[in-house]
Amino acid sequence: MIELVLQALYSGFLQGGSYALIAFGLALVFGTLKIINLAHGELVLLSAYIAYTVESRMDVNPVFAIPFALVLVCLCSVLVYYLLSFIRKDRELNSLILTYGIAIVLTNALLMIWSADVRATTSPWLQEALVFGPLASMRSELIFFLVSLILMGALWWWLARSWYGRAVRAVASNREAAKLMGIDPRLTEILSFVVAGILASFAGVALFSYGVIHPPLGEALTLKAFTITVLAGLGSIPGVMLGSILLGLAEALTVTFASSALQDLVGMILLLIVLFVLPNGLFGVTGGRG
Amino acid sequence: MLKLEDVSVRFGGLVALNNVSLSVGTNEIVGLVGPNGAGKTTLFNVISGLVKPTSGRILFDTHDLGSMPVYRRARLGIGRTFQIPQPMHELTVRENLVVAQRFGAGKLDSVKIDEILEITGLDDKSERDASSELSLTELKSLEVAKALATAPSLLLLDEVLAGLESVGKRHFMTLLKSLHERFSLGILIIEHDLETIASLCHRVVVLNFGEVIADGTPENVFRDPEVIRSYTGAEHA
Numbered sequence: 258m259i260e261l262v263l264q265a266l267y268s269g270f271l272q273g274g275s276y277a278l279i280a281f282g283l284a285l286v287f288g289t290l291k292i293i294n295l296a297h298g299e300l301v302l303l304s305a306y307i308a309y310t311v312e313s314r315m316d317v318n319p320v321f322a323i324p325f326a327l328v329l330v331c332l333c334s335v336l337v338y339y340l341l342s343f344i345r346k347d348r349e350l351n352s353l354i355l356t357y358g359i360a361i362v363l364t365n366a367l368l369m370i371w372s373a374d375v376r377a378t379t380s381p382w383l384q385e386a387l388v389f390g391p392l393a394s395m396r397s398e399l400i401f402f403l404v405s406l407i408l409m410g411a412l413w414w415w416l417a418r419s420w421y422g423r424a425v426r427a428v429a430s431n432r433e434a435a436k437l438m439g440i441d442p443r444l445t446e447i448l449s450f451v452v453a454g455i456l457a458s459f460a461g462v463a464l465f466s467y468g469v470i471h472p473p474l475g476e477a478l479t480l481k482a483f484t485i486t487v488l489a490g491l492g493s494i495p496g497v498m499l500g501s502i503l504l505g506l507a508e509a510l511t512v513t514f515a516s517s518a519l520q521d522l523v524g525m526i527l528l529l530i531v532l533f534v535l536p537n538g539l540f541g542v543t544g545g546r547g
Numbered sequence: 548m549l550k551l552e553d554v555s556v557r558f559g560g561l562v563a564l565n566n567v568s569l570s571v572g573t574n575e576i577v578g579l580v581g582p583n584g585a586g587k588t589t590l591f592n593v594i595s596g597l598v599k600p601t602s603g604r605i606l607f608d609t610h611d612l613g614s615m616p617v618y619r620r621a622r623l624g625i626g627r628t629f630q631i632p633q634p635m636h637e638l639t640v641r642e643n644l645v646v647a648q649r650f651g652a653g654k655l656d657s658v659k660i661d662e663i664l665e666i667t668g669l670d671d672k673s674e675r676d677a678s679s680e681l682s683l684t685e686l687k688s689l690e691v692a693k694a695l696a697t698a699p700s701l702l703l704l705d706e707v708l709a710g711l712e713s714v715g716k717r718h719f720m721t722l723l724k725s726l727h728e729r730f731s732l733g734i735l736i737i738e739h740d741l742e743t744i745a746s747l748c749h750r751v752v753v754l755n756f757g758e759v760i761a762d763g764t765p766e767n768v769f770r771d772p773e774v775i776r777s778y779t780g781a782e783h784a
Binding site: 420423424426427430431433434435436437438439440441442 | 595596597616617618621622626627629633634635636637638642645646647649650651652653678693694696697
């Protein structure tokens with residue numbers, strides 16, 4: 258029994274790392290633009306399909322798809338920003354409709370290009386089990402958990418130490434005041450979409466490396482990222498990592514002790530509990546501007 | 548340095564500013580006064596670029612500001628504070644200034660940052676979180692310090708003394724006089740306290756219902772019957 262619990266916690270912990278990659282992109286864009294990119298999950302999925310194509314056509318490890326995914330997904334991410342820039346009124350609300358529309362277009366594009374079949378990696382190297390005492394995982398799970406930790410560290414450095422990272426935080430904190438400090442908000446917005454694209458690229462390749470993919474999955478990914486962002490507290494970047502691991506753990510324990518059919522439900526229940534008990538999320542910013 | 552020519556702003560049917568013309572010279576302190584709703588903050592918004600004028604021209608040094616975005620005006624040398632302080636949350640006091648200097652002035656000068664922290668009285672608060680660990684007077688000082696960090700030649704101060712107790716007001720009076728001397732700034736200041744305006748400003752511009760009704764030295768302006776009428780009502784004029 259204890260071994261079962263430990264294994265579930267271990268799997269959930271590793272899963273949380275990948276969720277963090279997906280959720281950070283959504284949270285970063287929300288922080289700078291105050292919009293929720295409902296097409297974010299589809300961008301992650303696009304990267305996953307690029308990994309599938311590289312593996313199936315070039316017969317190489319899907320990890321080699323990362324450079325291609327970075328270029329294509331970042332381009333798509335910036336394209337989403339470009340389309341959003343046409344919104345002149347009520348950007349917060351209208352962007353929901355626009356990005357939902359983009360998500361539908363992307364899902365159908367994925368269906369047209371890659372069909373509705375379920376895909377998974379065929380790489381035995383990635384799927385090989387790594388066992389540490391009572392804990393077991395696929396090699397890909399462990400690799401991408403470490404990749405996630407490295408990227409989170411890099412992101413933390415970028416936001417805390419680099420000039421443009423600080424500018425992103427300044428715009429996220431107070432857009433008008435940031436402009437008066439000489440910061441061009443459009444530059445920080447584009448940067449946020451590029452960074453979200455980079456994270457989505459890695460998340461997509463990770464997803465394909467240890468899971469199964471099919472075109473409608475994007476919506477579920479966006480929903481998970483949204484759940485984590487709200488769990489962490491809207492505007493709280495540091496809380497995203499913990500929120501991701503919390504969701505990963507909750508899902509893994511549910512799958513182990515209840516049913517995999519309840520996996521998505523547990524995230525929603527967690528979200529409701531946090532919203533009832535801590536309306537600002539686990540790390541929510543309680544103060545407003547001024 | 549700053550010159551407004553027949554600037555008007557309309558919000559639908561509401562005329563917020565009507566053919567406003569005024570100027571602020573280099574190293575000059577100009578007070579902008581008027582009853583509530585006179586259009587003072589709208590005028591600041593127009594100069595800093597947050598609101599586009601319906602008509603008229605705004606000239607700054609040799610530049611016609613036209614539809615120049617806010618951040619470029621800040622880089623050009625127009626610093627602005629808000630009546631309600633707008634610190635950057637999650638950044639320390641020093642980080643607020645360093646970011647403003649890096650993007651507003653386009654260079655890094657830690658000596659200048661130390662000088663600004665010292666003159667605004669924030670030198671011992673520089674590592675504090677700007678959003679949660681400062682008093683109102685300190686937040687207002689930070690507002691001025693942020694604007695100074697962008698290396699402005701013109702400073703727009705929107706009611707920096709509002710809400711402060713007498714100690715805080717004295718601190719700010721001293722601060723404004725000393726930064727004017729040390730940084731050779733042109734200052735346009737909105738303030739309701741006419742005594743403060745009289746003791747601080749070289750010139751006063753009075754706005755009422757979006758129009759300039761007086762422009763001159765504090766002594767002359769505060770004796771102007773139309774100005775007295777706008778503040779106290781026709782029967783006192």
